Amino acid sequence: MSVAASFGALPPLWAGVTGFVLGAIIGSYLATLAMRWPKGESASAGRSRCDGCGRNLRWFELVPLLGYVLRRGRCGQCGARIDPVHPIMELCAAAIGALSLAMYPGAAGLAGAIFGWALLLLAILDIRHFWLPDRVTLPLILLGIGAAWLFGTPDLRDAAIGAAAGFLVLYLIALGYRALRGRDGLGGGDSKLLAAIGAWLGWQMLPIVILLASATGLIAVLLSATRGKAVAATDRLPFGAFLAVVAWPLWLARAPLAAVFPGL
Template identity: 55%
Template sequence: MLLGLVVGSFLATLIIRWPEGRSVVAGRSACDHCGHNLRAGELIPVLSFVLQAGKCRQCGAAIARDHPGIELAAALVGGLSVLVSPDGNGLAGALFGWLLLTLAALDVKHHWLPDRLTATLAISGVLASLLSAAPSLEDRLIGGVAGFASLAIIAALYKGIRKRDGMGGGDPKMLGAIGCWLGWQMLPLVLLGASLVGILVAISWRLRGKSVAAGTMLPLGSLMAIAAFPLWLFQAATVAPLY
């Protein structure tokens, strides 16, 4: 949990700064509004946000709520991963969840699924086969190809019929990367889960008075991420590790 909070703090900074072209690792941590260099006591995940009432001590500007939200989510991901698999596979699952969390947040905020991040997700999924008996390396590789190909074909058919894009270019890569973790057998459940979450999101928007139409964009990458991590937890809880 503590490691998850620390990782979450880094991820929150990455999610805010990367789309702006700002360095995530260079220089000292600073307020995004006034540039005030943050001291150690202002960098404690979640606790600093609470003690400072969600504001910068120097300029009084509101600290993005993304920070504590991502920190808590990362802690939950890490805790659940180690709980269901208290070994190397659990740490791998935490990495899977943290990468999904980052991609989901970037997709929600910027409709952006960076190739470097989806490639990292895919490669780490293949390497994770060294830590778990299932899915097998073959199933993961098939999952990578099948995940990408299925959504890429759907996107091409939609564009050919409707003469406009109906899916972001990163979505097929995202599903392919998820397939490298869960194997091809889980891909239908990922899409089903994403669809159900999407329906719930659309309903919540309507209840809040937001217009929802056929052309309304939903972040498919985020929906797939939300569906994929619980499926990994299920796999990890039911499959024995390799050692």
């Protein structure tokens, strides 16, 4: 029996628990990627270590979430603060795994969890470094097309159109902005990310994704302003992160949305 079939045989509650545990483990690895990739390091090279003193971590310190709690957020040797990206990504990835497999037990839920985990990594990288690496966005496009072919949701044609339309919409906006303002307004990774989202959700969902991502960005700007931080027109915003934040919940809610809006 395959792993995906095993998930499908579990009751929703146990599928969710399994997804939570699996997600926490995946989140720990994703946090390592988010920390090491921008430095040009491989996440697979060498043991996990303290970011402050470089000490190799013991096995119980590597237990997702629990290891952070046991160490009270600090290295037991040097006392350096553990980057909060670790527990945040572990908890978010655990929630993604739990909800995906609880609501869609089996291969479809596992595929949706992979979609969510990839978006989580991209969101963190964009927030911290304004970077949406091709090594994640491009395979995510292909995985979205493959998921549509395997599961039929969205329709394969809609997924293909969604990938093409998602890329072209932001690519053309970026070209127009550069022509009008003489500088870049959107990074190239944003268009590739929206292409991936279009492949996973179908072209019909793209207007909703863009609208919600823009609203999320506006809320982020307003919250920043209420804290006394002025936002200038030339300030960079991680629009890719806003896209990622809204895309996975829309995937999760696709069945209820399709029931209310049959055209989606």
